[in-house]
Amino acid sequence: LFLPSFQDLFGVSLVVPLMNLHIKSLGASHTVAGIIGSLYGVMQLFSSTFVGCWSDIVGRRYSLLACILLSALGYFLLGNSTTVFVFAISRVPVGIFKHTLSISKALLSDLVSERDRPLVMGRFNAASSVGFILGPVVGGYLAEFEGGFYQTSFICASIFLLNGGLVWMLPWSEENSSNRDHYQDKGTNSCSAKLNHDLHSKSATSRAVTNSSFFQSPWIQVAAVLKKIKGIACSNLWDVFLVRFLMSVAILLYYSNFTLALExxxxxxxxxxxxxxxxxSALGVLAGCLLGPITRLYRYNTYRLLLHSSTFTCVLVLLYASAGSIWMVILSSTFLAFSTTIGRTCIIDLELAVGGNEASGTLLGVGQSVTAVGRIIAPLLSGIAQEFSPCGPPSLAVGLAFVAIVIMNANTQKYRSHGSGKLKNQ
Structure with a gap:
């Protein structure tokens, strides 16, 4: 799964940096380009939860393959976009079904133990990040040639088709059996008994029909998806998702006017x-590789590691906002690469640990939706804050990160008892 994740972001980053130039070359105005970009974000916002939950219902194999192939279709259409209308249509399948990395993370969560999950997720994120670092370089080189954008789009579509073949070759029978053992071994590991009881009972039903549910009536699948989403909405995970939302907006505010503020x-x-x-970004890859030793140092207590990384992030953004020289900016950026990478991995692990692995696709989908809301709100907040000062967005980010830290401290007992219980059970 590390290889498809690398190829996924490598292919996407070939195309994404060139899209604005291409749509303007087709005669679109800045407003039309912005609307199409916003529609893509809105589709991602509403589809991530449903697609993640759908992967819990029909199984990872069919949902991951469907998302990969439909994303490939979107990039193939993008490679044939000679008008603004075709360009907009090409973004629809990608906006709805480009959740391949989320489903891959859910599959990894099914396969590994709770103790090894942060390490594996860190390496997965590192592999993806390497692709995102290399992709723009190759895409920029290809864009220098005539018809370069169309070439990069077809290359991206081909990469997704290759990923589909790799996913099809995975040993799914072994994955399903290990999944069942994994669930049986972890029946008592959650700190939220009510939520885990509900999710476990629903997952038992869904696992029993996974092999046939893909061929069931779409209405049955939709009803099952809505039932699982209702279970998450009625759970006590609001504080975890609120922390994720606040920290996401804080990081987005930090990067929102980074280039302009430095100038x-x-x-x-x-x-x-x-x-x-x-x-x-390169340091973020290194941080992902170092998650194993760091989690062992914290005795696999995800809550404590998340609290410390969020506090460190808050302090570093404050240092950047008050920096008097470019060297202070470089220093803060160096350590922020580590703290934000660790924080992103820990919040996903905490969602799965508190909510239970039985609905990992749904949980990751809801988390993606929360982050998507942050992506919509952050530019607006950044614009308002920047009216007062170039340091306005990072200063606001400090305030939001501080609120997230307060929320985590207010729930210390719940997460701390979960961390100690997890170690005891293991």
């Missing part, structure tokens, strides 16, 4: 800001 505050050219962001 206004320190007279730094955009090229240097680009190098600095690439440097941070």
């Amino acid at each position: 206004e505050r320190f007279g730094v050219k955009p090229l240097f800001a680009g190098y600095l962001m690439s440097y941070s």
Whole structure:
């Protein structure tokens, strides 16, 4: 799964940086380009929860293959987009079904033990990040040739088709049997007995019909999806998702005006800001590889690691907002790459640990929707804050991160008891 995740973001990052240039070359105005981009985000917002829950109902194999092939169709249409209308149509299947990485994470969560999950997720994120670092370089090189955008789109579609073949070759029978053992061994590991009882009973039913549910009536599948979403909505996971939302908006605010703020505050050219962001991305890959030793150092207590990484992130963003020299910015960016990578992995692990692995697809889908809401709100907040000062967005980010830390501290007993129980059971 690490190889498809690398190829996934490599293919996407070939195309995404060139899309604005392409749609403008088709004659679209800035407003039309912005509307199409916003519609893609809205489709992602509403589809992530349903697709994640659908993967719990019909099984990871069919849902992952469907998402990969339909995403490939979207990028193939993009490679044939000679008008703005075709360009907009090509974004529909990608906007609805480009949840391949989320379903892959849910599959990894099914396969590994709770103790090894942060390590495996960290390596998975690292593999994906390497693809996102290399993709823009190759895409920019290909864009120099005539018809470069169309070539990169077809290459991206071909990569997704290759990923479909790799996923089809996975040993699914072994995965299903290990899944059942995994669920049986972890029946008592959750700190939320009511939620786990509900999700476990629903998952037992869904696992019993996984092999045939893909061929059931769509209405039956929709009813099952809505029932699982209702179970999540009525659970006590609101604080976990609120922390994820606040920290996501805080990080998005930090990056929202990064290039412009560096230019206004320190007279730094955009090229240097680009190098600095690439440097941070490379360090994020390293951080993902170091998650194993770090989680062992914290005795696999996800809550404590998340609390400390969020606190560190808050302090580093504050340091960036008050930096008096470019060297302070470089210092804060260096350590932010580690704290944000660790925080993203820990919040996913905490969602699965508190909510239970039985609905991992639904939980990850809801988490993606929460982050998508942050992506919609963050630009608006950044614009308002930037009216007052170039340091406005990161200053607001500090406040939001502080609120997230307060919420985590208010629920210390619940998460701490969960962490100790998890170690005891293991």
